[in-house]
Amino acid sequence: MFKNEYLAKVYAEVSKRNPGENEFLQAVREVLESLESVVEKRPEIEKNGILERIVEPERFIQFRVAWVDDNGNVQVNRGFRCQFNSAIGPYKGGLRLHPSVCASVVKFLGFEQIFKNSLTGLPMGGGKGGSDFDPKGKSDGEIMRFCQSFMTELEKHIGQFTDVPAGDIGVGGREIGYMYGQYKRLRNEVTGVLTGKGLSYGGSLARTEATGYGLCYFTQEMLSCMKQDSFKGKTVVISGSGNVAIFATEKATQLGAKVVALSDSTGYIYDANGINLDIVKDIKLAKRARISEYVKAVPTAEYHDGCSGIWTIKCDIALPCATQNEIDEASAKALVANGVMAVAEGANMPSTPEAVEVFLNAGVLFGPAKAANAGGVATSGLEMSQNSLRLSWSFEEVDERLQNIMIGIFHNAFNASKECNKEGNLVVGANVAGFTKVCDAMLAQGIAY
Ligand code: NDP
Numbered sequence: 001m002f003k004n005e006y007l008a009k010v011y012a013e014v015s016k017r018n019p020g021e022n023e024f025l026q027a028v029r030e031v032l033e034s035l036e037s038v039v040e041k042r043p044e045i046e047k048n049g050i051l052e053r054i055v056e057p058e059r060f061i062q063f064r065v066a067w068v069d070d071n072g073n074v075q076v077n078r079g080f081r082c083q084f085n086s087a088i089g090p091y092k093g094g095l096r097l098h099p100s101v102c103a104s105v106v107k108f109l110g111f112e113q114i115f116k117n118s119l120t121g122l123p124m125g126g127g128k129g130g131s132d133f134d135p136k137g138k139s140d141g142e143i144m145r146f147c148q149s150f151m152t153e154l155e156k157h158i159g160q161f162t163d164v165p166a167g168d169i170g171v172g173g174r175e176i177g178y179m180y181g182q183y184k185r186l187r188n189e190v191t192g193v194l195t196g197k198g199l200s201y202g203g204s205l206a207r208t209e210a211t212g213y214g215l216c217y218f219t220q221e222m223l224s225c226m227k228q229d230s231f232k233g234k235t236v237v238i239s240g241s242g243n244v245a246i247f248a249t250e251k252a253t254q255l256g257a258k259v260v261a262l263s264d265s266t267g268y269i270y271d272a273n274g275i276n277l278d279i280v281k282d283i284k285l286a287k288r289a290r291i292s293e294y295v296k297a298v299p300t301a302e303y304h305d306g307c308s309g310i311w312t313i314k315c316d317i318a319l320p321c322a323t324q325n326e327i328d329e330a331s332a333k334a335l336v337a338n339g340v341m342a343v344a345e346g347a348n349m350p351s352t353p354e355a356v357e358v359f360l361n362a363g364v365l366f367g368p369a370k371a372a373n374a375g376g377v378a379t380s381g382l383e384m385s386q387n388s389l390r391l392s393w394s395f396e397e398v399d400e401r402l403q404n405i406m407i408g409i410f411h412n413a414f415n416a417s418k419e420c421n422k423e424g425n426l427v428v429g430a431n432v433a434g435f436t437k438v439c440d441a442m443l444a445q446g447i448a449y
Helices: 006-019 020-036 036-042 050-054 101-121 139-152 173-187 207-227 243-254 277-287 291-295 308-312 329-336 355-360 375-389 397-417 426-445
Strands: 061-066 074-085 092-099 123-132 163-166 235-239 258-263 266-272 303-304 317-318 343-346 364-368
Touching: 006 020, 006 036, 006 061, 020 355, 020 426, 036 266, 036 426, 050 426, 061 101, 061 139, 074 092, 074 139, 074 163, 074 355, 092 101, 092 173, 092 364, 092 375, 101 291, 101 375, 101 397, 101 426, 123 163, 139 173, 163 375, 173 364, 207 243, 207 317, 207 343, 207 364, 207 375, 207 397, 235 243, 243 266, 243 277, 243 317, 266 291, 277 291, 303 355, 308 329, 317 364, 329 355, 355 364, 364 426, 397 426
Parallel strands: 092 123, 092 163, 235 258, 235 317, 317 343, 343 364
Antiparallel strands: 061 074, 074 123, 258 266, 266 303
16 A cells, blocks of 8 residues: 555554544545655655654543433533644644544544645644534533533633634534633633634634635636636535535535535435525524425425435536545446546545545546635634634625635645646645645654654
């Protein structure tokens, strides 16, 4: 798998130290595989043990989260925060609430976040956290009590200059509000310690839209530079129907595309006339209901049980925006057979390594998550800037900065791919560009760091 001995040695050691942590090992392997030409050109990387250090979190916190449900029963969940790397800034990365959250998932997300945050050009280190708490079916009071208990412990480890969490799967504006309120109560201070806050207490305009919009800005630039093309007139399939999927649908539609499918964890909808996003927003954001409800409002649309069938729908552009490993080799082959020209990842690591291989071998334009979905964290960075300045920028100002950041990320990754003699391979390009800045900062700061 690795021709370079140093890379092979580091990967063998990570596998030994983190047995069974498949998601984390998958993320590490992908990054290390991209770094071959870099470690060969720069012997100081091995000499200073950069890779051995970068694969080991600076700090990993696991804690008990006890809370009382509506029936008066005590519930116990497990909370995590992985503070992976602070070489270029305070740890930054979301909190995920989903039953699948475990050490491996939090470490994979935290590891990816190091390079993603570096690519944004903003001074943010990498971190991630969450809990195996399942928000589905919980009352508002239960969500509040869980979030308060979670923050009662997390508060000891975060701060505006240390670690600034945000949302992720299962954590939107409501959850950030409850967590922020608890942090403020405990610390008696008003700081920008979380991003994704409500607009009335320090949130940034365009943060809610940022990951989905940013994904489309990135994809538009990729299409324009690599195929002299655009979203205009294209058929698009998007998985998920949460924060990222909804705003990717909105922007892709504004850019002239027709989005024909969306999904959730139970199934997917297909609307050949183009998804009516107002109906989806009402179902998913206002009612917190299932995507299957869509066909009640639009009887000409179809609903199918199961998630992977969405990738058999013929499309020009696919934007996976649900969760990790949702596109396997068979789904990738189905997309290619149906003539997909571009795939850009809104979710984190939604394509398996085999699927990525299928896309690259077929000449499909492929935007990897750490570049394509960096718009969310970039705008979180802009929220931090506004909090420090005690100012609020207009939607247009934030959106314009977001567009420039996404265009910059594309070119950064594209240029790095050329320098590695892999022109157009944005997996390698994003990993190398993201890594280089963090590596230089680690070298400058000495080994005890
Ligand atoms: P949300 O919780 O808002 O939405 C998640 C969506 O994905 C829901 O439709 C959910 O369905 C679906 N989903 C979750 N788990 C699964 C699963 N195991 N199988 C199939 N579908 C699933 O999360 P976000 O939109 O915020 O996040 C989506 C992805 O984007 C994640 O990978 C996240 O890490 C990534 N991301 C998010 C950012 C952000 O700013 N929010 C920033 C960068 C990346 P259901 O409702 O049934 O659970």
